[in-house]
Amino acid sequence: MKEINWGFIGCGEVTDLKSGPAFNLVQGSHVEAVFSRSGEKAKSYASRHNIKRWYTDAQLLIDNPKVNAVYIATPPSVHATYAIMALRAGKPCYIEKPLAASYEDCVRINRVAEETGVPCFVAYYRRYLPYFEKVKEIVESGKIGKILTVQVRFAVPPRDLDYKQNEQLPWRLQSHISGGGYFYDLAPHQLDLLQNFFGVIVKAHGYTANRAGLYNVEDTVNAIFTFENGLNGSGAWCFASHESGREDRIEIFGKEGRVAFSVYNYAPIHLYTSAGRQDIVVPNPDHVQLPIIKSVIEDLQGFGKCECTSISATPTNWVMDRILGKI
Missing domain, CATH: 3.30.360.10 (Dihydrodipicolinate Reductase; domain 2)
Structure with missing residues (x-):
């Protein structure tokens, strides 16, 4: 079984209960490293969740050879930046919703995912509850x-x-x-x-x-x-x-x-x-993202299929941008 070693970009409130612990509850998956711009936050999160490494530079986390998948849990404005960094490094992404801060950024992510052939998933976990x-x-x-x-x-x-x-x-x-x-x-x-x-x-x-x-x-x-x-x-x-x-x-x-x-x-x-x-x-379940995270991991391991991809998530940004008059 392929081992999925996650690197977290972001370690805010959502990662403490809703999502973070679930990555260690699925067979063949564990959290290898975590990043925050605040060294204090990154160190504290790593200590509380028994994670080996922490960083204040996202590129170092992505470049860590032991990290082979990236969870992006930051505010939406930087989702596209971090996703494109990870995808170009050949590392699959699991991104918090919404996929990005605009429909235009969603299209950018999808274009790079298509160019690189690297999977990209989005945390619309309610589909799986x-x-x-x-x-x-x-x-x-x-x-x-x-x-x-x-x-x-x-x-x-x-x-x-x-x-x-x-x-x-x-x-x-x-x-x-x-x-x-x-x-x-x-x-x-x-x-x-x-x-x-x-x-x-x-x-x-x-x-x-x-x-x-x-x-x-x-x-x-x-x-x-x-x-x-x-x-x-x-x-x-x-x-x-x-x-x-x-x-x-x-x-x-x-x-x-x-x-x-x-x-x-x-x-x-x-x-x-x-x-x-x-x-x-x-x-x-107690960790509400567990069902979708399990689906993502099984997809990456080659014996499952997660339908909650960046492609399927993009229409939601289009709808919101239309409603707000952004496009």
């Missing part, structure tokens, strides 16, 4: 009949950091780093799931506004979109709502019923049919 596999099963089973339309509704109150206008705002609110505001960070999972269910979105249009005035990027987004199969959908996102308006919901309406589910809090799936409402509880 039992909770969302159950939703997809319900949709494809015909239990709610022919699908008529889909709605995304998401609203959360401002975070404490959002009020600190005179201080450094979180990177997610700096569009040159994140690609947009909170929409560019949170909507990708929702849009990727819907495209996994119904196919690629081929038309999209949006309206954005900054209603609360807490920062300079959009805090409300409304959108309409059309899938390649002709299905229409809509979405409404608000990142400055009152607590009473908090919502995390996608509803899929069919001729024979509807299914409603959350994306971030994994509330019970509600299936509505002529027989009434059925509440379906589906637990997920």
